[in-house]
Amino acid sequence: MISVVWFKRDLRVHDHAALTAAVASGHPVLALYIVEPELWRQPALSGRQFAFLGECLDDLDRQLRGCGGALVRRTGDAVHVLADLHARHGIAQIHAHEETGLEWTFARDKAVRRWARQAGVPLVEHRQHGVWRALNRRDGWAARWDRMMAAPVLPRPALTRPAILPSDPWPDAAELWLADDPCPDRQRGGRREGIALLGSFLTERGQFYRSAMSSPLEGAEACSRISAHLAFGCLSMRESHQAATRALLRWSEREDKHWTGSIRSFIARLHWHCHFIQKLEDQPSIEHTNLHPAYADLRPVGPEHEALVAAWRQGQTGFPFVDACMRSLGATGWLNFRMRSMVMAFSSYHLWQDWRRPAQELARLFTDFEPGIHFPQAQMQSGTTGVNTARIYNPVKQSLDQDPDGVFIRRWLPELAAVPIEFLHQPWTAPDTVLRGWGVEPGVTYPRPLVDHVAAARFARERIYTVRKGADFRQTANGIQQRHGSRKAGLPPTGKRRAPKPAPTPGQGEFSF
16 A cells, blocks of 8 residues: 655645645555646646646656655546556555636546545645635635744655656657747756745845836836746745745844845745735636626627737737737746736726636746636736726736846847837837837837727726726625635725725826735
């Protein structure tokens, strides 16, 4: 009989409750990862994520060999793989972490639980993040999170009785029907990479994180860049939080206000990481259904809109800063949070696209795709939650604020390299003949703007707030706030909402995460 540790998005051996429990059982321990072809056919997943996964698994195998075991990789349906292992070797128990992911993984986990129950195999799921399954109320959530983050980090266990079996051949992306997905500047996966990034952020790169995180230029260096390593579980949330807390203490002793302010901001965002994942855990339909039902038919849906989505996805909207963000994301797999918010909001408000298609496109582009953060944020930036301010970012104002010298635009839009700064942010304001003199053929080498951004923003704001005036809108919104709202925001537990703020002007404000 063997004890199986089913690795999913928890690719490490440190602070790993499932591995620790399996070793404590006394049975030979099989460290198992299952490549599930059907999972990789989901529209939110991509080749760049699969490549990152492969590097994470290679590093996980190295970690397991360091404590006496090895990683066994199998390909197929999870139920079929586990049933075959049980028939051949006898499974005494399965240990895994709870996963809050795509609705597909939610259904798969239910199928595995059903098989395990019928086969008489105990399946023990352990909490990985500060996210609680079957949570009835959000009251007290923050205190629970604090207690979990303060608990001791579990040490790497010694695998004195490993169960090492042959692995299946590793499939390539084409075998999983993943489209070609070049990402030349993608981060490398694996715990070793994650540890190095966390260490350099807390000691070298993060001093001006709080002020630089909004810039796509400065943010690439000043942000922690551990998001992909958290998404794949190369680092645990608890060890990351405790490392940041230790660093905060060290910088506080030195009375360095830049460092202490930045690390406090970083710790707050670790909290928000779990806060958002809790939303999807509590309501998996957020992946594909408007949080507030009043917005169900707000935006048109259909194949005739694919051309707009494709232009946005390829960085061909005619708005240089938006296009630079999308091209940068395509090449690196990463974008700072404010710009993620802006490009999502631009597709939803200015292009008036239903949020689901752009959200899928962004999910595929993000190496660090985390469903529990991504889908609630996609809805938040599209105005469909019913409880958040509609943030309609002005793409020109953002360009002037975040890239005043045009360095980022020129890096990612070489066709505009010769355009002077006074026209770079809004090239459509220059006459066509003048643009040609700078090597730009309007509508050919660089597109004309897809929309009048001022008129589009005005239209979107009117539509969003017209829906909010509808009958029963507020009552439903109160229920959403009570179910998903942060109690740290000072909201009363009665479900009463704060007085709505005036609609912001385009580009005003940012939801920091």
